[in-house]
Amino acid sequence: MSQDKFTNKAMEAVSEAHRISKDREQSVVAPAHLALAIMSDEAGLGQSMVRRASGDIARLTKLI
Numbered sequence: 001m002s003q004d005k006f007t008n009k010a011m012e013a014v015s016e017a018h019r020i021s022k023d024r025e026q027s028v029v030a031p032a033h034l035a036l037a038i039m040s041d042e043a044g045l046g047q048s049m050v051r052r053a054s055g056d057i058a059r060l061t062k063l064i
Contacts, residue, residue, distance in 0.1 A: 009044065013037045035064050 003011065014029075016037035021029045038046035039061050050057050 009041075013041070013044075016040060032064050036061065039064065 006014070013034060014037070017029050017033040020033045020036050021027075026033075035046075038044060039050075039057065041047065047057055050060055
């Protein structure tokens with residue numbers, strides 16, 4: 001898929017997932033990296049969904 005089709009938020013999440021992967025010295029960006037990136041945005045959809053479901057954001061992030 002072409003990157004010009006992504007929203008700004010999606011590009012930010014992919015970029016953050018790549019940074020997380022590099023910080024962990026992993027050569028592949030995995031779905032877990034993307035999940036962590038989405039959950040790291042306090043104003044983003046990931047945390048909003050977890051809050052609405054009365055979930056524990058910190059615990060979920062730790063489990064990922």
